[in-house]
Amino acid sequence: MKESLSYLTDPLVKANPVTLHILGICSALAVTTSLSTALTMAGALTVVLILSSVAISSIRNHIPTSIRLIVQITIIASLVIVMDMLLRAFAFEMSKRLSIFVGLIVTNCLVLGRAEAFARQNPVWPSFLDALGNGLGYSLILLIVGAIRELFGAGALLGYQVFPLVENGGWFEPLRLMQLAPSAFFILGLLIWIIRSWRPEQVEEPEFQIISPNDARHP
Amino acid sequence: MSNLSPINWWRRLLALPNENLTKTLVVAFLVTFIASIFVSIAAVTLRPFHLANLENERQERLAAMVAALPGMSGILTGAGVDDMEAHIVDLASGEFAANIDPATFDQRAAANDPALSSPIPSDADVAGIKQRSDFAQVIILRKDGKLHLVVLPVRGIGYKSMLYAYLAIHADGNTIAGLTFYEQGETPGIGTRILEPEWQALWPGKQLLDENGAAIISVVRGEAVGPFEVDGISGATRTSNGVSNMLHFWLGDYGFGPFLSKLRDGEV
Numbered sequence: 001m002k003e004s005l006s007y008l009t010d011p012l013v014k015a016n017p018v019t020l021h022i023l024g025i026c027s028a029l030a031v032t033t034s035l036s037t038a039l040t041m042a043g044a045l046t047v048v049l050i051l052s053s054v055a056i057s058s059i060r061n062h063i064p065t066s067i068r069l070i071v072q073i074t075i076i077a078s079l080v081i082v083m084d085m086l087l088r089a090f091a092f093e094m095s096k097r098l099s100i101f102v103g104l105i106v107t108n109c110l111v112l113g114r115a116e117a118f119a120r121q122n123p124v125w126p127s128f129l130d131a132l133g134n135g136l137g138y139s140l141i142l143l144i145v146g147a148i149r150e151l152f153g154a155g156a157l158l159g160y161q162v163f164p165l166v167e168n169g170g171w172f173e174p175l176r177l178m179q180l181a182p183s184a185f186f187i188l189g190l191l192i193w194i195i196r197s198w199r200p201e202q203v204e205e206p207e208f209q210i211i212s213p214n215d216a217r218h219p
Numbered sequence: 220m221s222n223l224s225p226i227n228w229w230r231r232l233l234a235l236p237n238e239n240l241t242k243t244l245v246v247a248f249l250v251t252f253i254a255s256i257f258v259s260i261a262a263v264t265l266r267p268f269h270l271a272n273l274e275n276e277r278q279e280r281l282a283a284m285v286a287a288l289p290g291m292s293g294i295l296t297g298a299g300v301d302d303m304e305a306h307i308v309d310l311a312s313g314e315f316a317a318n319i320d321p322a323t324f325d326q327r328a329a330a331n332d333p334a335l336s337s338p339i340p341s342d343a344d345v346a347g348i349k350q351r352s353d354f355a356q357v358i359i360l361r362k363d364g365k366l367h368l369v370v371l372p373v374r375g376i377g378y379k380s381m382l383y384a385y386l387a388i389h390a391d392g393n394t395i396a397g398l399t400f401y402e403q404g405e406t407p408g409i410g411t412r413i414l415e416p417e418w419q420a421l422w423p424g425k426q427l428l429d430e431n432g433a434a435i436i437s438v439v440r441g442e443a444v445g446p447f448e449v450d451g452i453s454g455a456t457r458t459s460n461g462v463s464n465m466l467h468f469w470l471g472d473y474g475f476g477p478f479l480s481k482l483r484d485g486e487v
Contacts, residue, residue, distance in 0.1 A: 059246075059250075061237075062233060062237065062242070062246060063237065063246065064237045064238065064239075064242060064243035064246055064247075065237055065238065066238070066243060067243055067246075067247055070247070071246065071247070071250050074250055074251055074254050075250065075254060077254075078254035078255075078257055078258050081258050081261075082257065082258060082261040085261050085262060085265045085269070086261070086265065088265075088268075088269055088272065089265040089268035089269055089272070090268065092272040092275075092276070
């Protein structure tokens with residue numbers, strides 16, 4: 001039981017897919033200009049991830065190795081199409097704001113990564129927990145980045161004005177940079193820095209050692 | 220014979236090694252088949268919701284455009300118009316300018332931008348506006364898919380101010396559906412009577428052009444006679460003349476003349 005719980009809790013910080021594996025950051029940059037879009041995207045990705053992991057895990061013993069990636073992509077893509085259609089039917093405004101990024105969940109490395117690395121080799125229940133954990137880990141990062149960007153970029157959270165804006169007679173001058181994609185890189189970088197200072201075991205070994213000028217001259 | 224039953228066949232298939240060609244093909248077929256059924260069912264069940272959302276969006280856009288045409292909403296909603304779209308017209312050729320987005324086009328700014336406007340020769344400048352933008356927004360209203368009305372923005376000098384108005388014309392390119400002024404600075408109580416609904420109600424049904432296509436609609440002193448005349452406003456002769464001149468200019472070659480001749484030829 002303890003082991004199965006770790007499937008769920010590990011991806012939150014210890015093995016977070018975004019900050020440790022740096023997976024799925026394209027959408028993490030694009031949809032985090034406000035908390036509500038980040039929330040919708042996080043929910044959509046978590047649902048797709050859970051359903052695809054469960055489906056792939058349940059047929060894992062019968063996926064021919066030669067076409068396994070195609071089979072996985074087919075399952076993921078079908079789920080994403082249905083998710084996109086659901087959003088367009090029941091959350092039309094939100095789906096217009098998310099535009100193509102829901103459809104691009106297909107190409108999100110996180111989903112295929114969990115299918116390939118975990119669900120393909122493990123039973124249904126651990127796969128479900130792993131998918132839920134990774135979905136929550138991704139959601140956590142998206143919500144942190146989305147909250148910071150909306151709070152400092154528009155002085156609001158979920159559309160409610162937290163800081164009164166200068167243009168409405170308040171004191172807060174919005175940081176326009178926060179509404180642009182680079183700010184997501186900065187916030188994500190700072191988050192990774194904080195997490196790796198707290199948990200130094202996540203720091204990767206450098207792939208190449210810097211050689212000293214002496215060694216360079218006398219190889 | 221039990222070997223031929225589907226259950227046995229299925230068991231034997233599952234027992235095949237994953238590298239087997241038959242199993243690969245069958246699994247590939249089954250996965251795509253089930254996935255396509257899943258997607259198809261979702262598409263069919265959700266289609267009414269998608270259509271309702273698109274219809275709502277179109278209605279909202281329509282309402283926003285009606286709200287942006289002050290005074291026109293009565294004419295527009297009363298006519299049973301069910302579709303409305305904004306286009307930018309290149310005034311010189313009368314063609315739609317597809318490369319300009321109507322949502323961002325600002326005709327007043329364009330009229331002051333040397334790159335987007337042309338000076339008007341003084342003999343043609345009956346409306347006294349000196350410079351006009353090369354492009355203008357027109358709004359086309361359709362009813363049952365057929366062109367029903369076009370709404371043209373017009374302006375001209377009145378007695379002491381620039382008059383801004385919308386002129387709505389029927390699909391024949393000749394019959395007025397309505398004329399409403401939305402911005403002016405005429406003498407209160409005299410020139411400002413162009414804003415009165417009673418006076419604006421004189422316009423629908425009047426004809427703009429003679430058989431040669433020249434604009435002959437005019438505001439006359441006293442009682443109007445015939446389809447080309449509208450009663451003048453007593454005491455506001457120059458405002459009345461300004462309205463006539465404004466229409467003559469915008470219906471002429473430097474205004475919407477080329478566009479309206481295309482409209483009459485059914486090319487819009």
